[in-house]
Amino acid sequence: MSSVDIGPAMLSNAARPPRPSALANALTFGWRAVLKFKHVPEQLFDLIMTPLMFTLLFTFVFGGALAGSTSDYLQFFLPGILVQTVVFNSVYSGMGLSTDLSKGLFERFRSLPIWSLSPFAGLMAGDVLRHTIAGLIILTVGLVLGYRPEAGLTGIVASFLLLIAIGFGTGWIFIVLGLLIRTPMTVMTIGFTFIFPLVFASNIMVRPETMPGWLEAFVVRNPVSHMTTALRGLMSGTATSGEVLLALLAPALLTILLSPVVLWLYRRS
C-alpha cells in the first residue's frame, strides 16, 4: 500500500472513447448477467429445484390418481410446470436489482453517462438466460421421464418463445418490488405472496372442471391458466392464435402498465 505508484497509469492519457450506443450499454449489462451465472452456478440449483421436485412429486405420487396413469399426467403437467418455473424464477431479477440498490452499485450506474434503461435491459437479458436454461433442464427431465411434445422441435421453440415473453412480463412485478424494497429476501416473500395463488389456483396441476364453481370461475380467468393452455397447445401443435394472444395479454399489460412505473421509480429521489 505504501508504495502505490500513481503515475499516468492511474489516469488514462488516451482519448476518451466515443459514447457507446444504447444497445452496446445493454449488451454490457447482459454480459454481466452471463458472468453472474459463471460465478454463481449455485443459482442453477435454486432455479430448478422447486420445479424438479414438483415434476417428480406430481407425476409419481399424484399423477396416477389425477389422470389415471403417471404417463398421461406427465403429458398434461409438463407444459404447466414450465410456466410455473418461469413465473417463479422471474423473482431473481427483482432480487438482483434490490441487491444492486442496497450495495450502492446502482448509484454508480446512475452517475454514468449511459442509456438510463440499460441496467434494466441487462436484467431482462439475465432473465432470458435463466428462463431458457431452467426451462431446458426441466424439459429434458420431462423427456427422460417419457414426456413427448407432439409438435416436436417447432413446438418446443415456439413454447420457449412464449415462456420468455411470460417471464419478461412477470419480471416487471419483481423489478418494481426490487426498486421499492432494499432487502432481497423481502422482495421474494412479497412477490410470492402475489404469485402463489395465481400459480396454484390455475389449470397447471389439475383441470378446473372438478373445482367448486366459484373457484373454477377464477381459474378459467386466471392469466396463468391462459399461459398454460397456450403452452400445452404449442407443445402438442393444437394451439390457436387466440389462445396464444390470450396468453400474451397479461405479459403485455404488465409491460405497458409497469414499465412507466419502473422509469418513474428509477428517476425519482
Place this chain on the structure above:
Amino acid sequence: MNDSRPMGAISAVREGQPFAISVRGLAKRFGDVKALDGIDLDVPRGMIFAILGPNGAGKTTLIRLLATLARPDDGSASVMGHDLISDPQAVRGAIALTGQFASLDEDLTGRENLIMLARLWGFSGRAAKARADELLLAFELSDAAKKQVKSYSGGMRRRLDIAASLIVTPGVLFLDEPTTGLDPKARQGVWKMIRALAQSGVTILLTTQYLEEADQLAARIAVIDRGRKIAEGTSRELKSAIGSGFLHVALADNERLDEGETILERVLDASVQRSAEGAQLSVVAGSPKAANEALAALIAAGIELSDFSMGSPSLDEVFFALTGQPMEEDTEGEAS
C-alpha cells in the same frame, strides 16, 4: 473569510471557467427534514475541497445532488461548466463518484468490474481489458484481479472503487467519506492517491467527518451543519477566524471541573468544551493577556492546575466554536 481567493484558482481563471463546481442556493428536503438548506459553493479547478460536518449534516445529500443522483428542490449548480438541471447527462460525462459504500458487483472479479465499467464508457472489448489491467496495476490489485470482490478486504474494495471512478479521467471526482471504516494504513494509502490525483489536475470534492482528513488533504474546507454552510476557508483561515488560540487547562482536582468551567466562561465570555475524557477544559482565548487573566481567576478561586497550554485550535474546536456544540462523530443516519 468567504471572500479569500485561493492561489490555485489563478491558472483556472485564465481559462475563463474559474470553477469546476459552482453552487447557488442548493436545497433539498426529505419530508419535513431540510437536508440541504441553501448552500453556496465555488470549487476551483484542480483543488481538493473538503466538506466537513457531522453525520446528518447534509454532506452526502450535497454529493448526490451534484452527481445527478437526486434532483434539488431549489437552487442551481454547474459542474465543469455543465448545468446540473438542464444537462445532467453532460455532467455525468464529466464526473466520477465513489460513494460511501463500495459500489461494486461482489459476485464478479475485480477485473470484470473494471471491464464492465470500461465497456459502459465505450471502450471496445480489448481496450476495456487493457484499461482494467492498467488500473489494477496502478492500484496494486493485480494479484487479486481474478478473485471475486466478495473476498476483498475493506482497503482493497476502496482501492478498486476509486479505480472504478478513473476509467476515464474525470473533471471532478466526488469522494463520499473515502476513508470511513479503513484502518490507518489503508487510510494513508487513500490519502496518497487523492493527492496524486489532484496533482494531475482532477478536481476533488470529498466529504469527511474526520477533521484530520480535511486538515491533511484539502486546500479549502467548507463546514456544514444541518444543511447550511457555517464556514469556509483554508484550514488556517478557519482556525484563525476563531481567535488567536485556545487555552487548555487540566485541573489537579477533577471534582472542581464545573466550578472551573463557570469561571472560564465568565472571564473569557466564551463557551467551554470538555475533552472526551472530561479531564481537560478548552476555551477560546482572544489573546494571551485574556488567557492570563483567566488562569489568574482560577488560581484566585483556589483551583489548582495540573497543566495548562495555549495552542491553535484543532478543527474539532473550530467546529465547536462555530456551532456551539461538539462535533458528533457517532450519531446515526446520514440523511441521504
